[in-house]
Amino acid sequence: MRLHRLILGTVATAVLASAGTNAGAEPGVTADEIRIGSCSALTGPANFLGTQMTLGGETYLEEVNAAGGVHGRKIRLIKRDDGYEPSRTIGCVNELIDGDGVFAMGFFVGTPTGAKAAPMAENKGVPLVGLFTGAELLRNPVKRWVMNVRASYYDETRAMIENLVALGKDRIAVFYQEDAFGKAVLSGVEIALERSGKKPIALGRYKRNTMDIAEGLSSIRPSNPDAIVMVGTYAPLAKFVRESKAQGMDTLFLNVSFVGTEAFAKDVGSDGDGVVITQVVPPPNRMDLPAVADYHKALQTHFPGEEPNFVSLEGYITARILVEGLRRAGPNPTRAGLISAIEQMNGVDVGVGSLTAYSPSFHQAFHEVFPTVLRGGEAVVFDDWRTVVGSPASQR
Numbered sequence: 001m002r003l004h005r006l007i008l009g010t011v012a013t014a015v016l017a018s019a020g021t022n023a024g025a026e027p028g029v030t031a032d033e034i035r036i037g038s039c040s041a042l043t044g045p046a047n048f049l050g051t052q053m054t055l056g057g058e059t060y061l062e063e064v065n066a067a068g069g070v071h072g073r074k075i076r077l078i079k080r081d082d083g084y085e086p087s088r089t090i091g092c093v094n095e096l097i098d099g100d101g102v103f104a105m106g107f108f109v110g111t112p113t114g115a116k117a118a119p120m121a122e123n124k125g126v127p128l129v130g131l132f133t134g135a136e137l138l139r140n141p142v143k144r145w146v147m148n149v150r151a152s153y154y155d156e157t158r159a160m161i162e163n164l165v166a167l168g169k170d171r172i173a174v175f176y177q178e179d180a181f182g183k184a185v186l187s188g189v190e191i192a193l194e195r196s197g198k199k200p201i202a203l204g205r206y207k208r209n210t211m212d213i214a215e216g217l218s219s220i221r222p223s224n225p226d227a228i229v230m231v232g233t234y235a236p237l238a239k240f241v242r243e244s245k246a247q248g249m250d251t252l253f254l255n256v257s258f259v260g261t262e263a264f265a266k267d268v269g270s271d272g273d274g275v276v277i278t279q280v281v282p283p284p285n286r287m288d289l290p291a292v293a294d295y296h297k298a299l300q301t302h303f304p305g306e307e308p309n310f311v312s313l314e315g316y317i318t319a320r321i322l323v324e325g326l327r328r329a330g331p332n333p334t335r336a337g338l339i340s341a342i343e344q345m346n347g348v349d350v351g352v353g354s355l356t357a358y359s360p361s362f363h364q365a366f367h368e369v370f371p372t373v374l375r376g377g378e379a380v381v382f383d384d385w386r387t388v389v390g391s392p393a394s395q396r
Contacts, residue, residue, distance in 0.1 A: 026334050028103025034073050034326065034333070037096030039117065040109040040132075041084035045209050046233045048263040049311055050109045053132050054079050055303060056315020057107045057322075059295065062302040064323055071331040075323065078102060082113055084209060084233075089116040097124055104129060104338060106322055107315055110258075111135040111181035112208065121145045127338050129325070130318030132311070133258065134280065135184040139364055145335075147325075147342050148364040149318045150280040156256045157188030159278055159369040160229060163385040165196045168392040169226035169252065173202040175216050175240060176231035181208075185231040185256055201225055206236055213240045217247070227252040234260040238267035245271050252276065252389060262309040265377045272374040276388060279370040281317055282352055283381055284308035291317060291351030310379070320350045321365060 028035040041050030065074045078100050082088040096102045104127040111133045121128040128146045134153035176182030202223035204216030230237045254276040286292045295316045328341035348356045356365040372379040
């Protein structure tokens with residue numbers, strides 16, 4: 001009987017200790033761990049984007065965990081693959097939330113996939129922090145549980161079109177991926193052109209996760225555009241540029257940041273010289289910026305075989321914001337508390353040269369766009385669009 005009471009007392013003590021450790025804890029939060037989930041393109045034609053976005057996130061999380069984590073808890077990133085196919089994103093998100101029991105999600109890739117993930121995050125009340133897309137549908141109207149980091153596609157296309165039009169290059173065509181992503185950027189181009197009373201002079205399309213660019217090219221070529229804004233992933237857009245030049249087209253090609261700069265530059269080869277790519281994070285060689293310098297050091301320490309690039313740097317910056325939100329959410333974080341903490345991060349410096357712009361009515365950290373042009377396979381930042389486009393006729 002005495003042994004029985006001793007066993008019961010030991011069990012009761014263990015239960016109380018466990019309850020004291022995790023009482024009221026949210027899903028994905030234990031005494032020593034916080035689980036974050038990601039669905040991204042780890043395989044398929046866009047795999048560079050998914051693998052590098054999550055790699056950048058892991059790079060910072062490794063640093064945080066090596067220093068003791070957040071309020072004593074290590075941050076674990078659970079990665080799942082949706083192949084950049086929205087039909088797979090639904091199951092992927094369900095598995096993260098219901099199967100893996102994650103506390104929050106982040107490091108997603110793509111507009112069509114994000115369009116599936118965001119409503120699920122909203123319906124289930126699970127924070128989704130940082131998507132590799134600038135689509136307006138994730139920003140307007142503001143979604144309570146979705147926190148964007150990067151500048152929007154409207155920010156990127158405004159920078160392109162305003163500078164092109166100012167330099168007399170207003171005959172602009174758009175070659176785009178035929179889905180929510182392509183339409184999001186096309187809308188940004190149309191809105192920016194409308195301010196000058198213009199419209200795209202030609203449109204060409206291709207299907208996501210294919211290399212079928214011929215029909216889209218044939219739709220654009222007769223219009224003889226001054227410039228073509230391209231919207232898609234690196235492989236088909238590299239093929240589009242190569243084929244266009246092989247057919248004698250003399251025009252300026254432009255990409256938004258989603259293309260995957262380094263993969264595009266490698267694939268397009270010498271035909272990429274002169275292609276403009278707008279970026280939403282500082283160049284990875286900006287060692288004067290604290291976050292970029294830290295990124296290089298952490299990447300070398302934890303993933304020494306990986307080369308710095310724009311995509312993994314974006315993942316790294318996203319992780320810095322997520323972790324800062326977790327710190328501010330306190331030692332007993334809740335999902336709602338994480339969102340509120342990030343909403344209060346207006347004006348916070350995460351080491352990239354710009355301050356965050358978060359508020360309860362605005363869920364996007366940054367607006368800044370960095371124009372780059374490919375020269376010898378490298379993306380070179382420029383400030384004066386005349387060095388790429390040329391001067392307007394009135395100044396010649």
